[in-house]
Amino acid sequence: MNLLSIDPAAIDWARAQFALTAIYHWLFVPLTLGLGLIMSIMETKYYCTGEPFWRSTSQFWQRLFGINFAMGIATGIILEFEFGTNWSNYSYLVGDIFGAPLAIEGIVAFFMESTFVAVMFFGWDKVSKGFHLASTWLTTLGATISAWWILVANSWMQHPVGQQFNPDTMRNEMTSFLDVALSPVAVDKFVHTVLSAWVLGAVFVVGVSSWYLLKKRHLEFASKSMRVGAVFGLISSALIMLSGHHSAYTVAQTQPMKLAAMEALYKGGTNQPLTLIAGINPFRQPEYEVSDEPPLKLAVPYVLSFLATNDMNGYVPGIRDILDGYTKPDGTREPSLDEKIKRGQCAIIALQEYRKAKKDGAPEEFLDELTNEIRENIPYFGYGYVKDRSQVVPYIPVCFYAFRIMVGGGCLFVLLFLMMLIQPAISSSQNRKTNSLPRERCKGVILWFAILCIPISYIVSEAGWLVAEFGRQPWTIQDMLPTWVGVSQVGSSAIILTFLLFLILFTTLLAVEISIMLRSINRGPDLLD
Numbered sequence: 259m260n261l262l263s264i265d266p267a268a269i270d271w272a273r274a275q276f277a278l279t280a281i282y283h284w285l286f287v288p289l290t291l292g293l294g295l296i297m298s299i300m301e302t303k304y305y306c307t308g309e310p311f312w313r314s315t316s317q318f319w320q321r322l323f324g325i326n327f328a329m330g331i332a333t334g335i336i337l338e339f340e341f342g343t344n345w346s347n348y349s350y351l352v353g354d355i356f357g358a359p360l361a362i363e364g365i366v367a368f369f370m371e372s373t374f375v376a377v378m379f380f381g382w383d384k385v386s387k388g389f390h391l392a393s394t395w396l397t398t399l400g401a402t403i404s405a406w407w408i409l410v411a412n413s414w415m416q417h418p419v420g421q422q423f424n425p426d427t428m429r430n431e432m433t434s435f436l437d438v439a440l441s442p443v444a445v446d447k448f449v450h451t452v453l454s455a456w457v458l459g460a461v462f463v464v465g466v467s468s469w470y471l472l473k474k475r476h477l478e479f480a481s482k483s484m485r486v487g488a489v490f491g492l493i494s495s496a497l498i499m500l501s502g503h504h505s506a507y508t509v510a511q512t513q514p515m516k517l518a519a520m521e522a523l524y525k526g527g528t529n530q531p532l533t534l535i536a537g538i539n540p541f542r543q544p545e546y547e548v549s550d551e552p553p554l555k556l557a558v559p560y561v562l563s564f565l566a567t568n569d570m571n572g573y574v575p576g577i578r579d580i581l582d583g584y585t586k587p588d589g590t591r592e593p594s595l596d597e598k599i600k601r602g603q604c605a606i607i608a609l610q611e612y613r614k615a616k617k618d619g620a621p622e623e624f625l626d627e628l629t630n631e632i633r634e635n636i637p638y639f640g641y642g643y644v645k646d647r648s649q650v651v652p653y654i655p656v657c658f659y660a661f662r663i664m665v666g667g668g669c670l671f672v673l674l675f676l677m678m679l680i681q682p683a684i685s686s687s688q689n690r691k692t693n694s695l696p697r698e699r700c701k702g703v704i705l706w707f708a709i710l711c712i713p714i715s716y717i718v719s720e721a722g723w724l725v726a727e728f729g730r731q732p733w734t735i736q737d738m739l740p741t742w743v744g745v746s747q748v749g750s751s752a753i754i755l756t757f758l759l760f761l762i763l764f765t766t767l768l769a770v771e772i773s774i775m776l777r778s779i780n781r782g783p784d785l786l787d
Contacts, residue, residue, distance in 0.1 A: 267750035269742045272344040275757045279337045280727075281720060282764040286330030286771075288719050291405060291452055292459015293323045294398035296490055298391075300483075305391045315479055317382070318783035319463070320394070322775060324379060327371075327401075329771045333764060344753060348734050348744030355421050355432045356411055359439070363407035371400035405455075406448050413444035415735050416726070417512045423636045425612050425629060430738075443512055446505045447726075453498040454719055457671055460491025461708075461715040464678055466779055468708035479783050488678040495672045502665075503565055509729075510566035510574065513736065515650065516729030518577045519657040521562060525550045526576030526584075532561035535662065540655040543648070546577045581647055593638075595647055598737075602642030605635035640738045649740075652731045660724040667718030674711050677704055 297319040304312035377393035420437030470480035537554035563572040583594030612628040734744040
């Protein structure tokens with residue numbers, strides 16, 4: 259790959275464009291996943307009870323699901339195209355691996371969704387109740403399977419497994435599909451991401467139901483929908499806490515630098531505490547090379563060691579430890595950055611020599627020696643392009659604060675769901691004439707809080723992805739390919755133009771969706787009240 263002709267500005271703009279598309283796309287995906295399961299539960303209640311109320315309720319939430327579903331498809335297709343337009347070096351190097359889960363997602367899951375979603379929307383009076391219920395569940399399952407394969411592709415970038423580099427083709431080739439599809443990173447990311455989407459869907463249902471209660475409209479619909487959303491959200495929140503612990507353990511084993519950036523852990527060790535908050539300047543990288551910890555640090559003893567190692571006294575490396583090299587508790591030594599750079603450069607040089615020798619018809623023995631040298635050093639291939647220690651340290655303020663927004667928001671939603679379940683005045687569909695004015699005001703404040711949690715849930719959801727993606731920088735593929743190597747050889751002006759076009763297009767789509775959703779919510783469910 260010839261890197262000399264790449265416009266340096268193109269790297270930043272390519273990253274910005276991909277981030278723009280991904281952020282907008284993720285505004286639509288979690289509601290699709292979360293609302294899909296809730297509407298399926300509600301239609302199941304209709305199937306079991308035969309009550310027209312549950313049919314109208316499920317139809318209402320399906321209508322909102324459909325609006326959001328359509329917008330998500332538009333942004334998702336563009337996102338996949340950008341791998342070829344802006345990241346062609348990346349696509350060439352790993353397309354044989356990365357393309358497989360994306361192809362399965364498109365062929366199996368997407369067609370499954372698009373087939374049964376039509377039956378779900380237009381088949382209420384054309385197919386049997388059982389077949390319609392199955393179509394609703396299969397639509398939800400298809401969306402979830404789509405998420406699985408997309409997350410498998412993303413997880414492989416975080417932790418490349420089941421592959422081997424072929425010096426003859428200059429490509430990474432898959433050696434085990436099961437290793438790629440069922441890697442621990444993929445499983446953890448899928449579980450955690452889908453659970454977070456379920457929480458967002460629950461918050462959305464609770465918030466919309468709260469609006470109806472404030473307006474004193476469709477009270478039975480609102481109170482029963484709220485109860486379903488709150489119970490579903492509380493269960494999802496409990497599960498996400500368990501998955502969060504396991505995800506932290508997996509990150510500690512596969513991406514220790516990400517964990518160190520999330521915790522602003524400059525110098526690691528045993529018995530590490532979990533930082534609650536610290537005085538980190540959000541606008542510049544902290545001086546991790548000279549400080550042992552950030553100022554004004556408030557932490558809970560031993561918790562980080564437990565999360566990262568399942569041992570209260572476990573060893574957790576900090577940023578400087580990772581840069582300087584450290585010995586793991588099992589006695590193995592993790593190389594320093596300087597050693598990784600040297601080994602990466604050895605891999606690059608050996609690869610160049612191999613290609614030249616192959617072209618010149620060198621003896622097989624010599625080619626085998628070069629092949630062995632390449633395979634020995636290829637795990638550090640990406641480090642051969644690193645010039646400075648600071649290049650391999652993620653931007654700590656974003657990782658640190660985004661992680662706390664994610665966790666803090668999750669705790670806030672648990673409080674929300676509990677309030678909705680323990681407050682008879684909110685969960686009941688009855689107008690209570692005996693309520694005093696202070697009680698009514700308290701009820702109104704709680705309902706407004708539930709509505710406010712809808713935009714907060716999107717911020718929290720996006721914060722989780724900021725942790726995942728900023729935390730692995732500078733790597734397009736962990737340890738294998740830095741971002742500045744994976745970009746296409748295009749001028750920055752072309753990317754800037756499409757960035758602005760996408761910004762206008764996606765913002766317009768978002769405004770249109772919000773407008774249609776608000777009109778649909780204002781219209782309310784049919785056949786009620």
